[in-house]
Each structure stands twice: as structure tokens, then as C-alpha cells.
Amino acid sequence: MSTVGGLSTPEAVRAARRDGIGLGLLGVYGVSFGAVAVASGLSPLQAVVLSALGFTGGSQFAFAAVAAAGGAPVTGLASAWLLGLRNTLYAVRLTDLLPRRAVPRLLASLLVIDETTSMAVRHEENGPAAARAGFWTTGVGLFTTWNLTTVLGAYGVQAMGDPSALGLDAAAPAAFLALVWPYLRHRRTAAVAALAAVVALLLSLVAPAGVPVLAGGAVALLGLDRRWRS
Template sequence: MSHEARASFLTGVRLGLPYAAVGSVLSLSFGVLAREAGFTPLQAIATAMLVFAGSAQFAALAVLTGGGSAAAAVAAGTLMNGRFLAMGIALAPSLSGGAVQRGAQGQAVVDASWALANRGDGTFDRWQLFGTTAPQYVTWALGTVVGVFAGDVIGDPARLGLDAIYPTFFLALLLAELRDRRSRTVAAVGSLIALALVPFAPPGVPILAAAAASLIGLARPAGREDA
């Protein structure tokens, strides 16, 4: 690892620590709820470490606790993670190596890391991405372990207000991205699409459909020409 890469990685670690702290609480909630849903300790911990995606994990739990099948739970989690397709396509040119190597590096993508590693010019700092994800992964796993084995002591996560942390986390990411009028327009259109679909669309579909608003970004700003 070069000096520049090491510096980017350490910067990423520093930037990732606040998100890691929040993630530990979210994963703690997942551990508690997973045990209540009938997961064994090993199943809950393995799910957290392999999936490592809060929205997908909680969506799957919601299906299972509502009486849905395992297949339906997997489908719900897959729908929630559909956003990573677009994120991966945007990130791919900034990764090194062949398809397999880039795919392995892409496993480090989580929402906060992707946003923080974005240079704003269409490229990403891959070492900063790795560094930002590293502490988040560690605390996600540790938080789940605590939730699994200390669930009886913690009790209902909603009683402690932990259910409000997840939407607050994503709101913080969104606010950081609203730097210009186009970004605000995309966010507003996406919100309207999601709100319109929530009453009758299956879980996860409103989020995926709202992503269509990002196509607004393909339009060239007025008065700008290609070089």
C-alpha cells in the first residue's frame, strides 16, 4: 500500500467512526429482534456479517415476523438492496483489477462509505471507501453479538427509541448530498414517487421506483457543452 493509499484509508477510518457508532446501535436492535423472530444466535450473527445491510436485514425480519416465508424475506431484502446496482456501476471505474477483483472490492460498499468516498466529479477514492467501511463492519458485527446475547436485558428496542435511529441515519446522508439545485430536485421527485407508491406497492418497490428520479442527473445543465 502506498503512502497516499494509507493516508486515504486512515482518513476513511476517521470519517467512518461516527457511522460505526450509529451502526452498532442499529445492529444491536437487529440482534434483539432476530432472536425474537426465532433466529438462533449463529443465524443472527451470520446474517449480520454476510448481508451487512441494515435495510435488507430489517426488511427480511419484518416479513418473517409477519408470517411470511423465508423466500419472501429474501426477496424483500433483495429489493431493498437494489440500490447497490446503481452504486456499483458508478463506482466500478474507480476500482482496480479485473471483474472478479472489482467485484470483491465492491463488497465494501455501504451507503455512508459510498457517499463519503465520492469525489464529486464522478470518481471515487477507493481506499477511503475501504477505510470508512472497516470500522462500520466491525461495530455492526459486535453490535449484533451484543443484541443476540443481551436481548433479555435490553428488552424492546422501540422502548429505548432505537427504532428512530435508522431513518435519522439515512436523513443525515441525504442532507449531505443536497448541495445543489439538481440534487434537491432529484430528492424531491424521488420522495414524491415513493410516497405515491407506498399505499399499494409491495415493500421495497417504492424505493426502487424512486431511484428512477436519478435519471434527471443525465440531463446536461443548460449552457454547458461537451469539450
Template structure:
């Protein structure tokens, strides 16, 4: 599955003593958030057929973020494709480098790389926080994730935070 969060969750479950089946289930559940991205991006990118199937392979946090902020379909497609392909190529290239030379590089925590994922996600989220409503949702989602983290399996806090955002979206569109 080409989604960093799912891959990290899988490895985290295995490192924590979980089985490969539970790791794969956690990764799959975490990857389902991309379905929500697809619902938002399908009308924006307006691809059909084989192109739509191909685009689904690049549907990740980064490519979604770089397309929803564009003002035309052409720019949304460009942002989506450039970001999706760049992340795909670089992610897989450096995964290979890590697999081959990981021991020589040492512990990534000594370089502060363990904070890179959180920093990258915040950079993607930042432009969306211009609206006060989105800031409130982000704070509530973070609070829920932090609140459940000590008592649930790896990956569930992210799903819980996503549930907060989904609920906020549903509630804000319901008739009053």
C-alpha cells in the first residue's frame, strides 16, 4: 500500500509484538482515509476510466493537499500528478536506500527524522487553518487523538481524529 502512514502503522504493530495480520489490518484501516480524499478529488480532477484508476494509485495526503488548493482543474491535476509521482518515486527510492544501507545510517532519531512526518503533515494542513472553523476542528481532532492514544491500538488515534473531522463536515452540512 503506497501510503506512509499505513506503512509506519504496519511496522509499528510488528515492532510492538503484533502479528502480521493485525499489522496489515491496521494499515488497511488507516489507508481507508484515502477513500475520503477520493470523494473530494473525483469531481475536482474530473478524470474517468483508466486515468481515474491510475490516479487512485497516487491518492495520498500530499497529492490531495496540493490539488484541493488549486483554482482550476488543470492546476489541480498538475499539483496532484507532480506531487504524487514525486512522493512515489522518492519514497520508494529512499525506502530501498534505507533497506540496503539502514544500518550504516544509524538511528534516525539522532537526526530528528522521527519528527519529519508530523512536520510534513502540519505543513500540508497549515493553509487549511486560515478559517476559524477549521482551527477548532483541528484542535478537537488532536484532543481526541491524544485522549484515546494511551488506550487503543496503533493507528486508531488517527482514525478517531479523522472521525471528528468527518462528523464536523456532516454536521455543518445538515439542515438547521
């Protein structure tokens, strides 16, 4: 464990930053969102603004899907909101790592997503400084690459063709799985993850979009509550 007296060592902080930079580069699949959003009926400018202000990946695709189906904007917002609720659970988990002052805390809240939470938790055993380094490096990197490539996708959709043919939509799930995989070696964590997956899968058959993810996340947090307090 790379800590001294509970504090992160410089090596641990550098390692967290390296991991964050690598994961941040996966934001290039924002090009897929930009293309899909425009193909769904949004203007390029609307797609770009949505990425900047609603930086939540899956929620953005949910909104675009409703728009493509001809649904009302309020329906799209509801679907996006349900999917984005899981970030509230992440914020509770990260509350001690996020800044205390209002403005930095507001900026940090924009970056509380799957990848940044996973990176922070992964490096938390090496001390709070390493966890924060992983969070901020991943968040800033993903936000930058996601928004830049959203612009490319939104304004270059006609020249690019079908973005799904590039396989960019699989980059984020693959990276997330790589982050959580080491924790699945523990029997308790693996059991909780399996239960959460089953709950989400079953609910996906009957519940609105976003509810299965939120329920699975709640199951995981409740199941691992003892572990976080220990």
C-alpha cells in the first residue's frame, strides 16, 4: 500500500494521475454521441451544449433516443434524469473526497460519473490525495475529450457515416469493467455485484429506462455498506 501514516505517497499520486490520463482518453467516443444526437434531430449546437452541461454519457444517449423516436422533450429529460440519478449515489460515496468550498465542489459535482468514481475508489486505499488525483485527472480528461469529440461528431456526422461501425460505443463499458474487475476477486464483492446485475436485468424488462441502473446501484451500495465503514 503506497501510504505513509495514512497519507498518499508521491508515487501513489503519480500512479493515480497516469491511470486518470489513460482513462480520460477514452472520452473520444463522444464522437459517437455527437453523431447520434444530430441524427436524432438535435442541431449540432444543441448536441454540443448537452455534452457540456449534461456530462453524463448514458443520460445523453437516452435523451437522444427519445428525440429520435419523436418523443416530447420532457420525456427525454425524464429518461435522462432517471439514468443520471446514479450519480447522486456516487456523490454520497465521494463526499469526503470532494472539495468543501462551494465553487470547487460545484465543479466537482459535474465530474461525478461512473469512471471518475471508479478511479477514486480504486486509488483510495493509497490515501485521499491519490484518490483525489485519480478523480480530477480522470474527470478533466474525460470532460475535455468527450466535449471536443462531440463537436467533431456533431459537425462531421455526414462525412463520418455510422459511428457504431467504429466500435467507439464499447470503449466506456470496457474501461469501466477493467476498473471494477480487481474488486470482483473478493467473494463478498462479487456476490453483491452479481445480485445488483440480476436486479437491474430483471427490472429492465418492466421498468422505465434509468430505474434498473439506479436500483442496481442501490443494491450495490447497501450490500457493501459494511465494507465501506470498516
